[in-house]
Amino acid sequence: MGTLIVGLLVLGVVVLVIRSMIRDKKNGKSLQCGEDCKHCGGGCCH
Numbered sequence: 001m002g003t004l005i006v007g008l009l010v011l012g013v014v015v016l017v018i019r020s021m022i023r024d025k026k027n028g029k030s031l032q033c034g035e036d037c038k039h040c041g042g043g044c045c046h
Helices: 002-026
Strands: none
Touching: none
């Protein structure tokens, strides 16, 4: 039972991280170019 609870918690954290990454991507942020695609002309954000 404990394994199931921990697994659900880990899954929830992964889902939140993925949602945050998608939201950042839509707002023009990217980890590959310093989290601000406006400075690199958007070339690294594709």
